Amino acid sequence: MLLSDLDMSALVREESKGRDRLVPRPLPGALPLLGLDEAQWQTLRSWLKPTGASSKWTWMIENSQEKTERAWLHCESLLCRLLQAGWCELIRHAGKGAAQNHYLPYKVVWRDKEGLRRALGWSTQPEKEALQELWSQWQPRHPWLKDIAALCRKASMQVDTSRRRLRLLQGLDDWLGEERFGTERQFSQVVFQHTKALAKGDKEWLAESGLSLDACGISPHTPYFFLAANLDCYDEVGLLLRSSLLRKGSALPTESVLDIKRVAGLVREVRVVENFSVFQTFTQQVASGVSDAVVVWVPGQPHSRWRNAFSHLVSLCDAPVYVACDLDPAGVAIALQVGQLVEKQGRSWQPWRMQVDEDKLREGNWPLETLDRRHIQSLLQQSLPDDLRNLLEAMVRTGHKLEQEILFLE
Numbered sequence: 001m002l003l004s005d006l007d008m009s010a011l012v013r014e015e016s017k018g019r020d021r022l023v024p025r026p027l028p029g030a031l032p033l034l035g036l037d038e039a040q041w042q043t044l045r046s047w048l049k050p051t052g053a054s055s056k057w058t059w060m061i062e063n064s065q066e067k068t069e070r071a072w073l074h075c076e077s078l079l080c081r082l083l084q085a086g087w088c089e090l091i092r093h094a095g096k097g098a099a100q101n102h103y104l105p106y107k108v109v110w111r112d113k114e115g116l117r118r119a120l121g122w123s124t125q126p127e128k129e130a131l132q133e134l135w136s137q138w139q140p141r142h143p144w145l146k147d148i149a150a151l152c153r154k155a156s157m158q159v160d161t162s163r164r165r166l167r168l169l170q171g172l173d174d175w176l177g178e179e180r181f182g183t184e185r186q187f188s189q190v191v192f193q194h195t196k197a198l199a200k201g202d203k204e205w206l207a208e209s210g211l212s213l214d215a216c217g218i219s220p221h222t223p224y225f226f227l228a229a230n231l232d233c234y235d236e237v238g239l240l241l242r243s244s245l246l247r248k249g250s251a252l253p254t255e256s257v258l259d260i261k262r263v264a265g266l267v268r269e270v271r272v273v274e275n276f277s278v279f280q281t282f283t284q285q286v287a288s289g290v291s292d293a294v295v296v297w298v299p300g301q302p303h304s305r306w307r308n309a310f311s312h313l314v315s316l317c318d319a320p321v322y323v324a325c326d327l328d329p330a331g332v333a334i335a336l337q338v339g340q341l342v343e344k345q346g347r348s349w350q351p352w353r354m355q356v357d358e359d360k361l362r363e364g365n366w367p368l369e370t371l372d373r374r375h376i377q378s379l380l381q382q383s384l385p386d387d388l389r390n391l392l393e394a395m396v397r398t399g400h401k402l403e404q405e406i407l408f409l410e
Contacts, residue, residue, distance in 0.1 A: 181217030
C-alpha cells in the first residue's frame with residue numbers, strides 16, 4: 001500500500017499554504033498494526049529508537065532496513081500502516097502543482113511513541129525508571145564526580161548509554177577512592193572486565209565533562225616520572241641512580257623517585273615543562289653539559305603519585321623552581337598546582353616563558369572556546385602571580401591561547 005491508496009475518509013486533512021497535515025481519525029492503537037513483513041518490523045524498531053516526538057522523512061528512509069532503490073516504497077508502505085492504525089500524523093510539503101498526489105512526505109509526528117513501544121513489547125521505560133532510581137541513590141564519594149553525577153541525573157539518555165555511564169562513573173569513584181593508578185587497559189579490566197572495553201566515546205565524554213583520565217591516575221601507557229638531571233642519587237644503602245643515566249633523560253617509576261634520600265651534583269634550578277618536546281629539548285642541553293638544571297616533565301593534570309614524587313624531589317634540591325606550561329587556561333591551572341607543591345616544600349617558584357605579547361597570541365590562531373572563557377574567569381578569582389594574571393587578561397582581550405611548544409621553536 002502507498003499513500004495514494006489510503007482511504008482519505010479515515011484521515012483529517014489540515015491544509016495550509018504549500019503543505020498539509022494528515023491526521024488519522026482512529027486513536028493510537030485503536031486498530032491493529034497489520035500487514036508488516038520482517039524487514040518493516042526491523043525498520044520500525046529503528047524509527048522508534050530516538051526520543052524525539054517527530055522524525056523527518058529523509059531520516060526515516062536513511063534509517064530503514066531496505067538499503068536499495070526500493071527504500072522509498074518500503075518506507076511508504078510502513079508509513080501507511082502506521083497512519084491506518086492511528087499511531088502517527090504526516091506533514092507533507094507540496095511538490096509541483098497543487099494536486100493531492102503531488103504532496104510529498106516531509107515529517108512524521110508520533111502520536112504516542114512510548115505507547116507503540118509498549119504495544120510491541122519494545123518499551124524501555126521500566127528500565128529507564130529503574131536506572132533513574134539507581135542514579136538518584138548513588139552518591140559519589142570523590143568530589144570530582146559530584147557535578148558530573150548531578151548532570152547525568154537530569155540528562156535524557158538512551159538506556160544503554162545511561163547504564164554504561166553509571167557503571168563507568170561508579171568504577172572511577174572506586175578507583176579514585178583506592179588511589180589506584182595504571183593504564184587505560186588496566187582500568188578497563190577493573191570496570192568492564194575486559195582490557196579493551198573502555199571506548200573512545202567514553203574517554204571523549206569524560207573529557208567533555210572536564211575530567212582528565214591522567215589526573216585520575218589512568219594513562220594510555222604505564223605512567224612514569226620523566227626526569228633529566230646531572231645528579232647522582234642515593235638511597236639508604238648507597239648509589240641508586242648514576243648521573244650518566246639521568247642526564248640523558250629517564251622515565252622512572254614514581255616509587256624509585258621516592259626511594260631517593262639524597263642527591264649529589266650541581267643544581268642551579270629546577271625546570272618544570274608541560275610539553276614533552278620541550279622536555280626533550282632541555283634534556284639535550286643537560287646531556288651536553290650546557291645546562292645545570294633539573295628538568296621535569298609534568299603531564300596534564302598530574303596524578304597524586306606524580307605530585308608526591310615531585311614534592312619529594314624538590315625537597316632534595318636546594319634551588320628555585322621555574323614552571324613553563326601551555327599559555328592557555330589549563331596550562332595556568334597546572335602551573336598553579338605545581339607552584340603550590342613547591343611552596344609546601346619551602347622553595348620559591350615562578351612562571352617561566354608564560355609571558356607573551358598579544359600579537360604572538362593571535363599569530364598562533366588558536367581561539368578560546370566557551371569552556372576556556374569560564375575557566376579563565378574562575379582562575380582570575382584566585383591569588384595569582386602577576387605574570388599569570390597578565391597572561392589570562394591578554395587571552396580575554398585577544399580571544400586566543402597558545403601552545404607552549406611554539407615559544408621554543410625559535
